[in-house]
Amino acid sequence: MSMKEALNKAGYKGSGNPQKSHGDRKQSGGQTINPPKIVFRNNGQLRRELLTSEAENWAGLLYDDKNGVTATQLRNFFNEVKALQSRIEVGGFPANEAMIGLLKSKVAYAHARAEKKRKSGFEYLKSMIEQGSDLSKSEEAFNDFALFFEAVMGFFKGR
Numbered sequence: 001m002s003m004k005e006a007l008n009k010a011g012y013k014g015s016g017n018p019q020k021s022h023g024d025r026k027q028s029g030g031q032t033i034n035p036p037k038i039v040f041r042n043n044g045q046l047r048r049e050l051l052t053s054e055a056e057n058w059a060g061l062l063y064d065d066k067n068g069v070t071a072t073q074l075r076n077f078f079n080e081v082k083a084l085q086s087r088i089e090v091g092g093f094p095a096n097e098a099m100i101g102l103l104k105s106k107v108a109y110a111h112a113r114a115e116k117k118r119k120s121g122f123e124y125l126k127s128m129i130e131q132g133s134d135l136s137k138s139e140e141a142f143n144d145f146a147l148f149f150e151a152v153m154g155f156f157k158g159r
Contacts, residue, residue: 033120035127040135040144055151061124062152063159068121071157077107077129078153085146093139100136103129
């Protein structure tokens with residue numbers, strides 16, 4: 001499968017611009033998923049439920065009763081986020097902002113390559129990373145995304 005085919009299969013339009021919607025999506029099996037909306041802060045404060053109940057819910061969606069992403073697959077994306085967080089700390093947010101967008105490309109590729117039984121989990125992972133990337137307009141917002149991802153990882157491993 002070519003990269004263009006993989007991007008198209010993962011929901012990218014022919015122009016190469018990702019679809020902005022994070023709402024209902026048709027899964028390859030025809031099933032519609034409705035990923036929860038991610039909100040990092042309320043009145044300038046990091047939301048407690050983001051790192052507790054919402055992270056636990058996302059972990060369950062990614063796990064999908066052993067038909068979702070594997071712990072190793074999720075860990076690989078988490079490691080990408082943590083590595084990028086370190087690069088931002090050293091080189092600054094503006095110098096690394098474009099790399100946040102690259103996360104979307106990487107998850108689109110992984111989604112396109114995923115086994116059929118794991119598509120549901122990858123569809124949710126794709127949505128989570130797209131939302132996190134789109135919301136990461138500052139170093140603080142990206143750090144919030146990294147914390148949220150860390151909480152999801154903890155709940156995922158606890159399953």
